[in-house]
Amino acid sequence: MDRTIHVHHLSMTYRVPVRQEGLGAALRSLIHRSYRELAAVDAVSFDLFAGEIVGFIGPNGAGKTTTLKMLSGILHPTGGDADILGFQPWKRQPAFLRRIAIIRGSQPIGGPVELTVMDSLRLQQLIYDVDDRAFKRNLGQLNAMLDLRTLLDRQIRALSLGERMRCGLALNLIYRPEVLFLDEPTIGMDASVVETTRQFIAAYCQETAATVLLTSHYMADVERLCRRVILMDKGTVRYDGDLRTLSERLSPYKILRVSLVGAKALDLSSFGEVDEAENGTYDIRVGRRDVPSVTARLLADFPVTDLAVLEPPLDRVIDRAYRTGVA
Amino acid sequence: MTRSLRLIGIYAHRTFLEWMTWRGFLVTLVLGQCVTPVLGFAVWSAALPDASNLSTYYISLLVVQLMTVFQLDHTLANPIYRGTLSHQLVRPHSPILGTLGTCFAERLWFVIIGAPVVGLLVFLSNVPLVVANVLLALPALALAMVVRFLFTLALALTAFWTQQAHGIVAFGATLTFLIGGSAVPILYFPDPLRSVAESSPFSAMLGLPAAIASGSLNRDQVVMGYAWQAVWLAVFLIVTVVVWRSGVRRFTAVGG
Amino acid sequence: MKLLRLSCAIFAMSLKADLAHRSNILFQVLLSLAAAGSSLITVQIIFSRTDHLGGWTLHEAVILFGTFTILGGILLTFVEPNVLWFHQRVIAGQLDEVLVKPAPSLFLLSLGRHAPLGLVQAVIGAVIVAWGISLSGDAFPVWRGLVWLTLLAVAAVITWVTRVLVALISLWVPGLALDVVYDGAWQFGRYPVTMYRQPARFVLTWVLPVAFITTVPARALTRGVSPQLLGASLAFGFVAIMILRLVWMSGLRRYTSATS
Numbered sequence: 001m002d003r004t005i006h007v008h009h010l011s012m013t014y015r016v017p018v019r020q021e022g023l024g025a026a027l028r029s030l031i032h033r034s035y036r037e038l039a040a041v042d043a044v045s046f047d048l049f050a051g052e053i054v055g056f057i058g059p060n061g062a063g064k065t066t067t068l069k070m071l072s073g074i075l076h077p078t079g080g081d082a083d084i085l086g087f088q089p090w091k092r093q094p095a096f097l098r099r100i101a102i103i104r105g106s107q108p109i110g111g112p113v114e115l116t117v118m119d120s121l122r123l124q125q126l127i128y129d130v131d132d133r134a135f136k137r138n139l140g141q142l143n144a145m146l147d148l149r150t151l152l153d154r155q156i157r158a159l160s161l162g163e164r165m166r167c168g169l170a171l172n173l174i175y176r177p178e179v180l181f182l183d184e185p186t187i188g189m190d191a192s193v194v195e196t197t198r199q200f201i202a203a204y205c206q207e208t209a210a211t212v213l214l215t216s217h218y219m220a221d222v223e224r225l226c227r228r229v230i231l232m233d234k235g236t237v238r239y240d241g242d243l244r245t246l247s248e249r250l251s252p253y254k255i256l257r258v259s260l261v262g263a264k265a266l267d268l269s270s271f272g273e274v275d276e277a278e279n280g281t282y283d284i285r286v287g288r289r290d291v292p293s294v295t296a297r298l299l300a301d302f303p304v305t306d307l308a309v310l311e312p313p314l315d316r317v318i319d320r321a322y323r324t325g326v327a
Numbered sequence: 328m329t330r331s332l333r334l335i336g337i338y339a340h341r342t343f344l345e346w347m348t349w350r351g352f353l354v355t356l357v358l359g360q361c362v363t364p365v366l367g368f369a370v371w372s373a374a375l376p377d378a379s380n381l382s383t384y385y386i387s388l389l390v391v392q393l394m395t396v397f398q399l400d401h402t403l404a405n406p407i408y409r410g411t412l413s414h415q416l417v418r419p420h421s422p423i424l425g426t427l428g429t430c431f432a433e434r435l436w437f438v439i440i441g442a443p444v445v446g447l448l449v450f451l452s453n454v455p456l457v458v459a460n461v462l463l464a465l466p467a468l469a470l471a472m473v474v475r476f477l478f479t480l481a482l483a484l485t486a487f488w489t490q491q492a493h494g495i496v497a498f499g500a501t502l503t504f505l506i507g508g509s510a511v512p513i514l515y516f517p518d519p520l521r522s523v524a525e526s527s528p529f530s531a532m533l534g535l536p537a538a539i540a541s542g543s544l545n546r547d548q549v550v551m552g553y554a555w556q557a558v559w560l561a562v563f564l565i566v567t568v569v570v571w572r573s574g575v576r577r578f579t580a581v582g583g
Numbered sequence: 584m585k586l587l588r589l590s591c592a593i594f595a596m597s598l599k600a601d602l603a604h605r606s607n608i609l610f611q612v613l614l615s616l617a618a619a620g621s622s623l624i625t626v627q628i629i630f631s632r633t634d635h636l637g638g639w640t641l642h643e644a645v646i647l648f649g650t651f652t653i654l655g656g657i658l659l660t661f662v663e664p665n666v667l668w669f670h671q672r673v674i675a676g677q678l679d680e681v682l683v684k685p686a687p688s689l690f691l692l693s694l695g696r697h698a699p700l701g702l703v704q705a706v707i708g709a710v711i712v713a714w715g716i717s718l719s720g721d722a723f724p725v726w727r728g729l730v731w732l733t734l735l736a737v738a739a740v741i742t743w744v745t746r747v748l749v750a751l752i753s754l755w756v757p758g759l760a761l762d763v764v765y766d767g768a769w770q771f772g773r774y775p776v777t778m779y780r781q782p783a784r785f786v787l788t789w790v791l792p793v794a795f796i797t798t799v800p801a802r803a804l805t806r807g808v809s810p811q812l813l814g815a816s817l818a819f820g821f822v823a824i825m826i827l828r829l830v831w832m833s834g835l836r837r838y839t840s841a842t843s
């Protein structure tokens with residue numbers, strides 16, 4: 001496989017002005033500002049290969065957005081190196097910028113807001129040198145997947161949050177970037193739009209073999225799209241590998257979901273911790289190794305109508321990882 | 328009445344503190360207001376090098392400008408556009424109190440920032456100031472302030488109907504600058520224009536107090552000036568109240 | 584070349600957007616007409632009391648004011664929409680979008696948005712210049728017109744550079760907005776710089792170069808300029824562009840985006 005992104009000891013230290021409370025301090029800061037160094041990203045290294053969709057997760061303030069900004073050339077790192085498609089991002093060579101896109105849920109569309117969506121697309125075509133045939137073809141596809149028809153002649157100023165995101169995707173994918181940085185792309189979307197967006201991202205990558213680094217606080221996004229995750233915390237990489245392995249490592253238990261005949265409440269705590277119980281269906285936490293034996297005992301002792309072995313919900317696993325760290 | 332005054336005081340106090348953060352910007356605003364009098368002075372002292380009390384006139388005019396200018400296009404029209412005026416409409420008193428409070432805060436800031444500028448100019452130019460003339464001009468200054476406030480308020484309230492309120496207020500300011508005695512001192516207007524300018528509201532809002540303070544008017548002219556100020560005060564008071572009432576009615580009807 | 588195509592596209596699209604609001608156009612026309620008309624009356628009044636203003640006669644002052652109006656229109660159309668309240672865009676991290684596009688960032692940043700209605704003012708300015716020429720009653724040689732046009736282009740460049748430089752200050756001093764100050768300084772261009780006393784004249788020539796923006800082009804049309812002054816103006820414009828590029832590049836290094 002081709003390596004498209006190579007990141008080596010990438011670091012970003014912000015200098016943030018600090019000021020104590022009170023008027024005196026305010027006046028002093030006019031003359032002499034004091035700063036504090038904030039290591040937002042600290043010697044991060046990883047590689048991404050062509051066609052991979054990698055989840056980039058971590059608690060608030062972990063340094064994800066900062067990393068994405070460096071990789072897309074917006075920020076000049078204070079240390080380390082990165083190589084994307086053979087370019088150093090912060091040199092911002094046009095040939096590089098034409099092949100990447102960064103799409104952020106917090107500001108999906110930049111540029112003049114009084115233009116219509118179609119005009120903005122045309123502008124992108126000019127800026128990114130997309131020839132007419134490719135433009136028509138790509139627009140047709142985006143149209144079909146994102147359902148843009150009713151939006152094309154609207155002014156960007158008047159679009160709703162979700163509509164903006166759809167247009168933001170279209171504007172950035174009209175030139176078919178090979179590397180995508182998605183920063184919380186599903187933030188603020190309603191349930192069905194979230195689903196379409198996920199499908200869309202998956203389809204786009206399938207078709208173009210684009211490499212994607214995806215940040216999201218919704219684990220459903222990550223679960224649906226990524227096999228591999230990179231977990232960051234306090235500026236450093238804490239885990240890089242298979243999502244499944246991460247969840248196994250973090251939660252040494254599985255969930256046994258059993259349904260019993262009769263709605264009478266039973267005490268099953270002797271098998272394991274009971275998470276939820278309603279209408280005769282119980283979720284029991286069982287150590288990974290004990291699953292076969294507990295299952296056998298349950299089947300022997302109770303009138304089981306249904307039984308399923310589930311992975312614990314990713315949200316909870318990740319929550320635990322954020323709180324206690326990856327062992 | 329006392330309650331209203333107290334509320335205005337509270338609003339003024341709060342806005343004053345709020346603007347603390349924007350003090351740098353306020354300095355640029357004050358400097359911006361100084362430009363037109365300075366420009367007028369430069370032109371006329373170049374055109375008429377021997378004119379006598381030009382510097383007294385223009386320094387007075389600068390003071391009048393700083394005391395009478397209201398940025399209601401920002402402090403009132405913007406809240407109307409953004410719909411934040413509705414916060415004030417739900418309070419149990421007239422929303423005009425909030426606007427008045429803001430204007431007092433604005434005045435206070437302009438005085439604080441403008442005073443050193445004016446002081447420096449007076450010191451540098453060494454102008455002869457006649458105390459009697461200055462005292463005679465003070466009531467005119469107060470009236471000018473009220474007239475210009477009402478005038479600007481009426482223009483800014485067009486925000487209830489159109490998106491162009493900023494342009495309209497700016498246009499009012501341009502007219503005041505050109506006809507009110509800043510670009511051309513009203514004394515220098517050629518004759519038929521001059522009597523028109525003297526009786527116009529623009530003179531009442533800007534030029535008159537400066538002309539009195541610099542001693543360029545005789546007694547009859549001063550009396551006439553005050554009379555016109557009273558007339559325009561009454562006219563704009565009625566206009567503004569009418570505009571305000573129907574504007575608020577429209578705002579509550581269409582929801583901003 | 585690509586930049587020119589981009590500019591045209593942006594202009595056409597913005598024009599389309601503006602034309603959707605008829606009442607705005609009418610309003611803009613009326614406003615510009617009224618402002619220009621009353622300023623001209625002011626000039627007339629000044630010249631009813633004197634026949635020279637800083638060595639300029641009435642028709643020369645009218646031509647100067649026309650030039651000033653044209654450049655004001657250009658400023659309003661091509662530059663202001665990009666840099667107005669620039670400090671807020673810096674604070675909000677909105678320069679990001681410009682940085683990730685494969686076109687010169689300075690171009691996208693400072694000329695990437697247009698407000699075509701401002702050209703109404705430029706047209707009015709051109710009419711005023713024509714009127715000033717007819718007032719003089721002289722015949723103007725064609726080459727003077729060409730020099731005027733050249734110097735007008737230089738003036739437009741200097742206008743763009745100075746306005747953008749003033750905006751870029753907020754990269755060094757966060758939150759500092761000098762928009763109002765620039766507007767104020769701009770007004771000094773209505774009259775010939777020879778009218779101002781020293782040291783104001785020096786400041787208006789070299790620090791806030793309104794002399795190069797209005798006085799020099801207008802002088803070129805009314806009395807012609809020496810080849811030296813023409814050369815100096817061109818050099819000044821060129822140096823200005825270089826300075827802007829340097830400042831932008833070093834400012835960019837200070838830009839740390841916003842937090843989200």
Ligand SMILES: Nc1ncnc2c1ncn2[C@@H]1O[C@H](COP(=O)(O)OP(=O)(O)OP(=O)(O)O)[C@@H](O)[C@H]1O
Nearest residue numbers: 014040059060061062063064065066839840841842
């Ligand atoms: N422009 C900036 N200037 C100063 N500090 C910054 C800047 N941008 C980010 N930071 C700080 O750097 C740290 C990392 O921020 P970053 O935005 O990369 O986090 P994140 O992982 O994207 O978090 P979130 O999930 O909340 O989006 C935070 O502590 C943040 O306060």
Ligand SMILES: [Mg+2]
Nearest residue numbers: 064065183843
């Ligand atoms: Mg983030």
